[in-house]
Amino acid sequence: MAQLQRIAITSLSSANALSQLQQNQILLTPQQQHYLNRVLRLQKGDRFIAMDGMGKCWLAQLEGEEAQILELLSVETELPISITLMIALPKGNGFDEVVRCCTELGVACIAPIMSDRTLLNPSPQKLERWRRIASEAAEQSERSFVPTILEPISFDAALSSFATQQKYICEGRGNYPHLKNCLHNQGEMSIVIATGPEGGWTEKEIDNAIKAGFQPVSLGRRILRAVTAPIVALSLISAACEV
Amino acid sequence: MAQLQRIAITSLSSANALSQLQQNQILLTPQQQHYLNRVLRLQKGDRFIAMDGMGKCWLAQLEGEEAQILELLSVETELPISITLMIALPKGNGFDEVVRCCTELGVACIAPIMSDRTLLNPSPQKLERWRRIASEAAEQSERSFVPTILEPISFDAALSSFATQQKYICEGRGNYPHLKNCLHNQGEMSIVIATGPEGGWTEKEIDNAIKAGFQPVSLGRRILRAVTAPIVALSLISAACEV
Numbered sequence: 001m002a003q004l005q006r007i008a009i010t011s012l013s014s015a016n017a018l019s020q021l022q023q024n025q026i027l028l029t030p031q032q033q034h035y036l037n038r039v040l041r042l043q044k045g046d047r048f049i050a051m052d053g054m055g056k057c058w059l060a061q062l063e064g065e066e067a068q069i070l071e072l073l074s075v076e077t078e079l080p081i082s083i084t085l086m087i088a089l090p091k092g093n094g095f096d097e098v099v100r101c102c103t104e105l106g107v108a109c110i111a112p113i114m115s116d117r118t119l120l121n122p123s124p125q126k127l128e129r130w131r132r133i134a135s136e137a138a139e140q141s142e143r144s145f146v147p148t149i150l151e152p153i154s155f156d157a158a159l160s161s162f163a164t165q166q167k168y169i170c171e172g173r174g175n176y177p178h179l180k181n182c183l184h185n186q187g188e189m190s191i192v193i194a195t196g197p198e199g200g201w202t203e204k205e206i207d208n209a210i211k212a213g214f215q216p217v218s219l220g221r222r223i224l225r226a227v228t229a230p231i232v233a234l235s236l237i238s239a240a241c242e243v
Numbered sequence: 244m245a246q247l248q249r250i251a252i253t254s255l256s257s258a259n260a261l262s263q264l265q266q267n268q269i270l271l272t273p274q275q276q277h278y279l280n281r282v283l284r285l286q287k288g289d290r291f292i293a294m295d296g297m298g299k300c301w302l303a304q305l306e307g308e309e310a311q312i313l314e315l316l317s318v319e320t321e322l323p324i325s326i327t328l329m330i331a332l333p334k335g336n337g338f339d340e341v342v343r344c345c346t347e348l349g350v351a352c353i354a355p356i357m358s359d360r361t362l363l364n365p366s367p368q369k370l371e372r373w374r375r376i377a378s379e380a381a382e383q384s385e386r387s388f389v390p391t392i393l394e395p396i397s398f399d400a401a402l403s404s405f406a407t408q409q410k411y412i413c414e415g416r417g418n419y420p421h422l423k424n425c426l427h428n429q430g431e432m433s434i435v436i437a438t439g440p441e442g443g444w445t446e447k448e449i450d451n452a453i454k455a456g457f458q459p460v461s462l463g464r465r466i467l468r469a470v471t472a473p474i475v476a477l478s479l480i481s482a483a484c485e486v
Contacts, residue, residue: 077464097340101471106463141465180482220349220485221320222384228344228474235478239423242463 004049004059005040005148006108007032008082008164008189011052026050026060026067031163036062039161040148049073049145051082052189057144075144079106081241082190086158087230088115088197089122094227099130103137103147105234108190110134111161112152116205117197122152155205159212162192169194169214170233171201172223179217179233183240191237195229247292247302248283248391249351250275251325251407251432254295269293269303269310274406279305282404283391292316292388294325294432300387318387322349324484325433329401330473331358331440332365337470342373346380346390348477351433353377354404355395359448360440365395398448402455405435412437412457413476414444415466422460422476426483434480438472 009026013019020027028036036042042062050058050067057075060067085102089095089112099110110130112122130149138146153161166188168179183191194214201209206216219232252269256262263270271279279285285305293301293310300318303310328345332338332355342353353373355365373392381389396404409431411422426434437457444452449459462475 100468101474104465104467104471105475106465141467143465178482178485180485220481222347222349222386224347224384225343228347231344231471231474232348232478235475236482238463239421239479242421242423 004047004145005036005042006049006051006082006145007035009050009052010189011056021069024069026058026069028065028067029163033065035161035163039150051078051080073144077141077143078145079108079238079241080243081188082108083234083237084109084111084162084190084192085230085234086111086113086162086192086194088113088155088195088201088226089118089152090226091119091198094225095126095130096133098227098230099133099149100137101231102234103134103143104141105231105238106143107147107234108145109148109150111150111158113155113158113194114152115155115197116202117199127151156208158194159209159214162190164188164190164192165213166190167192167194167212167214168217168233169196169201169206169209170219170229171196171206171216172218172229173200174216174218176216176218179219179236180240182215182217183237191241193230193233193237195233196226198226247290247388248279248285249292249294249325249388250278252293252295253432254299264312267312269301269312271308271310272406276308278404278406282393294321294323316387320384320386321388322351322481322484323486324431325351326477326480327352327354327405327433327435328473328477329354329356329405329435329437331356331398331438331444331469332361332395333469334362334441337468338373339376341470341473342376342392343380344474345477346377346386347384348474348481349386350390350477351388352391352393354393354401356398356401356437357395358398358440359445360442370394399451401437402452402457405433407431407433407435408456409433410435410437410455410457411460411476412439412444412449412452413462413472414439414449414459415461415472416443417459417461419459419461422462422479423483425458425460426480434484436473436476436480438476439469441469
């Protein structure tokens, strides 16, 4: 199964955006170049998957500021949009279950986050283990692609890593609107959702996320564990965007 | 924390139903009497919680065909409707995680089911363990009530145990409509949702469920594990009915 990273592209021209597809090439935006080169660490000649958010996917090859389209892919079990989960690393082995469940639910990318209240500093062996779990779960759930598990990064670095208008941060305390009432399905091809550690995000983290364009949301009136929250969030987003 | 069972009652008169509330008494329907006496095994003098599906709850005491209302309860973290999860017992310790997560998500009652493909015949110690997990999870998630964990029953017995119009059975294979498109929020105060074992329900089980008034539904295009499906189903139902 292909272990390929994904980015969302604009395949149709509209009032707001030009199509990035030009014959067999994808013209990459500066944000996409940054994401592919710096966040995903792809190099010239590396392959990735371009998704247009409307159910079409292409296998593409990075060529500097452009990408060459190699073939149109047939996908039936993938979501039409790209979901990135930013998750503060939970205690113990809880992250294994998060990777497994969120892969089943269609996540495209998981970014493990070192937050103010994160206790764990995972070893490289852990990262290998998570990638193996993602690969197995993708196969068992009959997905076409394996989600990307990024190397753990700091919360502040993560806040500026993902370029999309639809960014949410889940917080159990405080009177934030329910995620279900905040998801808007219009034109966005990628979603970033952040879930916190045991004890929740710090106030400063929430403030910084809001400054970075994240909308704080609730997942309901009960307090969820750090390992339950991402599964619930993914369940709601997957269902909302499933065609 | 109160370890009390719950039933849904009609508190307002309408074109379709008379109010079951008469001064300080609840007039129980034959179905409710069956459920309280036979399924939940309550006896005269035992207490339970009556919910009207619109956010009101009362502590009540069983008195044969009626129940005496003892007090109006204040609840903020409970769902306005009563959700029963019928779950075919998964392999290994997977059920622990299901009990934990579904309690966090507001489930009212969990009915472990012996299906055609269920391998496990749980010991009484297991049942004790699940009830302890439910109690701990209810406390940690700041719920007002602890969900009821019923003794394991056969699939066919379970099909006729729960009297509600809104009954769903989740099935990964087959072209069933998505649960999100089937939930209707009008007037029902209780929902039953059934999720299957590893390998799914048998055709005969699905047929019998349909005959018993269950609607077969999908949870998305990917195949979910037996322990993931109930968490996803509860996430969607909780979010849909959360006020």
